[in-house]
Amino acid sequence: MQYDLIIKGAEVVSASDVSRADIGIQDGVIKALGLDLGDAARTLEAEGLYALPGGIDSHVHISQPSGPGIVMADDFESATRSAVFGGNTTIMPFCLAEDDQNLREAVDDYHEKASGNCHIDVSFHLIVNKVDSQTLGQHLPALLEAGHSSFKVFMTYPGMRLSDREILDVMAVAKRHCAMVMVHAENEDAIDFLRDEAEMVGDIAPYHHATTRPVPVEREATHRAISLAEIAGVPLTIVHVSNGEALDEIRRARLRGVRVHAETCPQYLTLTAQDLDRTGFEGAKYVCSPPPRDEANQAACWAGLEQGEFELYSSDHCPFVFDSNSGKKVEGSERSFRHIPNGIPGVETRLPILFSEGVVKGRISLSQFAALTATNHAKLYGLYPAKGTLAVGSDADITLWDPAYQTTIRQSDLHHGSDYTPWEGFGITGWPITTLSRGQVIVENRQLVNKDCHGKHLARSLPGLPD
Ligand code: DUC
Numbered sequence: 001m002q003y004d005l006i007i008k009g010a011e012v013v014s015a016s017d018v019s020r021a022d023i024g025i026q027d028g029v030i031k032a033l034g035l036d037l038g039d040a041a042r043t044l045e046a047e048g049l050y051a052l053p054g055g056i057d058s059h060v061h062i063s064q065p066s067g068p069g070i071v072m073a074d075d076f077e078s079a080t081r082s083a084v085f086g087g088n089t090t091i092m093p094f095c096l097a098e099d100d101q102n103l104r105e106a107v108d109d110y111h112e113k114a115s116g117n118c119h120i121d122v123s124f125h126l127i128v129n130k131v132d133s134q135t136l137g138q139h140l141p142a143l144l145e146a147g148h149s150s151f152k153v154f155m156t157y158p159g160m161r162l163s164d165r166e167i168l169d170v171m172a173v174a175k176r177h178c179a180m181v182m183v184h185a186e187n188e189d190a191i192d193f194l195r196d197e198a199e200m201v202g203d204i205a206p207y208h209h210a211t212t213r214p215v216p217v218e219r220e221a222t223h224r225a226i227s228l229a230e231i232a233g234v235p236l237t238i239v240h241v242s243n244g245e246a247l248d249e250i251r252r253a254r255l256r257g258v259r260v261h262a263e264t265c266p267q268y269l270t271l272t273a274q275d276l277d278r279t280g281f282e283g284a285k286y287v288c289s290p291p292p293r294d295e296a297n298q299a300a301c302w303a304g305l306e307q308g309e310f311e312l313y314s315s316d317h318c319p320f321v322f323d324s325n326s327g328k329k330v331e332g333s334e335r336s337f338r339h340i341p342n343g344i345p346g347v348e349t350r351l352p353i354l355f356s357e358g359v360v361k362g363r364i365s366l367s368q369f370a371a372l373t374a375t376n377h378a379k380l381y382g383l384y385p386a387k388g389t390l391a392v393g394s395d396a397d398i399t400l401w402d403p404a405y406q407t408t409i410r411q412s413d414l415h416h417g418s419d420y421t422p423w424e425g426f427g428i429t430g431w432p433i434t435t436l437s438r439g440q441v442i443v444e445n446r447q448l449v450n451k452d453c454h455g456k457h458l459a460r461s462l463p464g465l466p467d
Pocket residue numbers: 061184240288289290316318342343
């Protein structure tokens with residue numbers, strides 16, 4: 001037999017083209033794209049389906065320390081299961097050190113937690129929340145050189161936020177080691193002020209998570225992060241951009257010649273702050289940072305996607321159980337929104353939401369969909385061309401997509417560890433039916449058919465960051 005597997009009859013989608021081709025796979029790699037490929041041990045009929053590069057979700061949080069008494073709802077098994085049901089073949093979670101750990105110990109821990117428990121491939125980013133001489137001089141450089149070539153810094157959250165000086169210091173390390181700096185851009189001092197004011201007048205409900213993190217909080221921090229990157233002379237990625245004014249800062253910086261990349265997420269395209277104002281404590285299901293905004297800002301984010309200003313569309317999957325005192329109902333959350341853990345689940349619904357709202361509604365093309373959900377993530381973070389495209393020599397990470405499949409998002413159909421989805425009842429056209437990871441069929445006809453957990457960690461390096 002010439003191939004282990006041939007996928008026959010699909011429309012093959014890349015970031016530049018859509019063409020009818022069969023896909024010949026051998027030893028987990030795409031060996032041929034064309035017609036009449038010959039013999040294979042197995043054939044998958046894919047008439048009427050799109051073959052897309054498996055989704056790469058470059059922004060997910062799994063088993064991350066989240067504060068006293070709070071536990072994330074997914075481990076690596078459940079997160080990667082949920083991800084592959086949603087058409088993903090690589091996810092990129094963050095390593096965050098516990099209080100008593102250094103970053104190297106934290107990364108070792110994450111590798112141990114992930115090893116043997118992943119249905120698909122995983123590649124870790126770091127989070128830098130302590131800036132001491134050991135972190136700057138030893139741990140961070142060693143980890144960047146060992147293949148964890150991107151890290152996130154926070155401008156918000158006590159205990160996580162870095163000062164401007166600290167951000168400059170870690171940017172200097174990124175510059176020396178060709179790493180990508182990802183920034184959570186919200187001004188902690190402004191939030192702290194607004195939160196105190198809100199609590200003083202009794203505004204303690206989940207909705208006030210949104211009112212105390214208004215657009216200027218994000219716009220200012222976005223501008224400052226970009227300015228710091230200009231001063232340090234490094235490229236940066238602004239993650240989870242939620243609104244038009246922050247995007248304006250990014251546009252202006254690009255006009256000055258700054259290399260700034262931008263990411264948005266489904267919550268900023270489909271949810272609003274009004275979702276946090278649902279009755280009772282329901283609004284807590286939508287508490288994430290930055291918060292969802294309003295319809296004008298949704299439109300600005302859509303325009304940014306359509307016009308190629310966002311290169312990345314990620315889930316920011318950060319799941320907590322709603323009905324639990326180790327989740328959204330943690331001790332104190334009824335007294336103030338400030339105690340509600342920040343984050344929502346979304347790794348499984350990311351791709352269907354963009355396909356349905358973006359491709360089916362004519363806002364973006366199929367090739368833009370492939371770029372935003374896979375190709376650009378692989379290019380920006382150093383996984384391309386093994387990942388992120390369907391080309392000869394690339395890993396056979398493939399999602400077969402039924403563009404006509406009609407469904408409604410229901411928690412009962414999802415596979416994450418959370419007990420709710422923010423998109424309950426959301427109508428969808430198009431769904432990933434079958435997903436292959438390095439040539440292995442993991443999900444077939446929406447069933448998990450391979451439970452081997454063959455996913456591995458992908459080391460990355462960024463010698464030539466893309467222009
Ligand atoms: N930032 C994230 O990127 N995810 C969840 C919470 C947060 O603040």
